[in-house]
Amino acid sequence: MTQFTSKAIEESFIRLLNExxxxxxxxxxxxxxxxxxxxxxxxxxxxxxxxxxxxLNADVQRVLSQHLDMDSWEDGxxxxxxxxxxxxxxxxHIYNSVSRERVERYLYSIAGEVMRLYVSRIxxxxxxxxxxxxxxxxxxxxxxFYKFALVGMILDWLNTGMKKDPEGLIRRVGEIFHGNIEAAxxxxxx
Numbered sequence: 379m380t381q382f383t384s385k386a387i388e389e390s391f392i393r394l395l396n397e398x399x400x401x402x403x404x405x406x407x408x409x410x411x412x413x414x415x416x417x418x419x420x421x422x423x424x425x426x427x428x429x430x431x432x433x434l435n436a437d438v439q440r441v442l443s444q445h446l447d448m449d450s451w452e453d454g455x456x457x458x459x460x461x462x463x464x465x466x467x468x469x470x471h472i473y474n475s476v477s478r479e480r481v482e483r484y485l486y487s488i489a490g491e492v493m494r495l496y497v498s499r500i501x502x503x504x505x506x507x508x509x510x511x512x513x514x515x516x517x518x519x520x521x522x523f524y525k526f527a528l529v530g531m532i533l534d535w536l537n538t539g540m541k542k543d544p545e546g547l548i549r550r551v552g553e554i555f556h557g558n559i560e561a562a563x564x565x566x567x568x
Contacts, residue, residue, distance in 0.1 A: 384422045386412040388436075391429055395468040400430070400475035430477060434484040437461045438491070451496040451559070452552035455489060455528065456545055462488075466540055473536050485532055489525045497521050500560055510567035520562050527551075 390412035394403050409419050423429040462469045473481045497520050501512045531551060535544055
């Protein structure tokens with residue numbers, strides 16, 4: 379029953395976030411929407427911030443639990459960011475509130491995990507083909523570079539009102555930089 383109630387609270391909050399900015403949602407709005415008492419809300423979540431963190435962390439965990447076996451980082455990022463892409467208004471409402479840093483942490487976490495998984499897989503291929511080793515600090519540098527570039531583009535998309543198709547934007551970045559990760563890892567292998 380507690381999982382059902384927690385899920386109902388999350389769904390109400392997501393529904394409300396798709397309608398209005400975060401700073402215009404109260405606990406009363408959430409409990410009225412899902413038909414529970416304030417005490418029940420507080421049994422599950424300390425406050426709205428804790429609820430938001432829970433939802434964003436759950437999405438990151440969803441990505442990690444899928445063990446993305448991806449052919450491209452683009453597919454991985456689009457798959458991982460499906461929640462954000464399907465709830466653009468929600469993300470926009472959070473981003474344009476006092477919780478902007480939570481959206482940024484969420485994006486960095488998703489992008490970092492996708493790039494880490496992809497770079498790890500490509501590193502194995504490069505090491506096998508070149509019979510050389512790619513050191514972890516070099517892998518991390520490649521992951522961080524692409525993570526920051528990708529999140530920077532997504533943040534720019536958010537700052538410009540989310541007018542462009544984000545999936546198309548991610549695919550275009552992939553086309554422009556096709557083969558660069560493999561090339562970078564090959565160059566640093568020793």
